[in-house]
Amino acid sequence: GAVVSQHPSRVICKSGTSVKIECRSLDFQATTMFWYRQFPKQSLMLMATSNEGSKATYEQGVEKDKFLINHASLTLSTLTVTSAHPEDSSFYICSARDSRQGKLFFGSGTQLSVL
């Protein structure tokens, strides 16, 4: 089956540093990828829609300058949490839509802890 690889799976960083998370579709092309955020015991909240070759579309309340998204190829999207603070600590999950099938596949998530 289709696989979405997300790295790193876990990252611990100091407050003020930037963290980059990668999301790769391994055996299909994805013109659209999505980034979600999930707090403990809560649901997934969509942060932004990443479109290959164009600017990401952010959901209301998500800071564009804080969460930089780049979707430079049909198989890779990156989320950079800039100047991370403890309140940014969360589980970040990406998903990729197979351009041919239209199905959505999820990465395994990244647990970000900001000290």
Place this chain on the structure above:
Amino acid sequence: GESVGLHLPTLSVQEGDNSIINCAYSNSASDYFIWYKQESGKGPQFIIDIRSNMDKRQGQRVTVLLNKTVKHLSLQIAATQPGDSAVYFCAENMPGANSKLTFGKGITLSVRP
């Protein structure tokens, strides 16, 4: 098993019993619905989906029922096993060029041995 709404955080069932997890979705224009299973520290795992032109779909040990009149979705798991213990989310998809999934609140299924 017992039927609970997603406003209740945990459903506890005996191993071997059937489980029913319910979801009330929000948008009558949603055309596609998916149930996901999420284990601790992992991403969501696809279980089963259904399109809005259907009212029932069966998979292996799972059945999804859709009632568009009351905007209600349910997931039935037959002969629940310990490996079914996880958090379950329903998700709805709005059609269109910018279609995206919106997730429900989630419910924890706990299987008693």
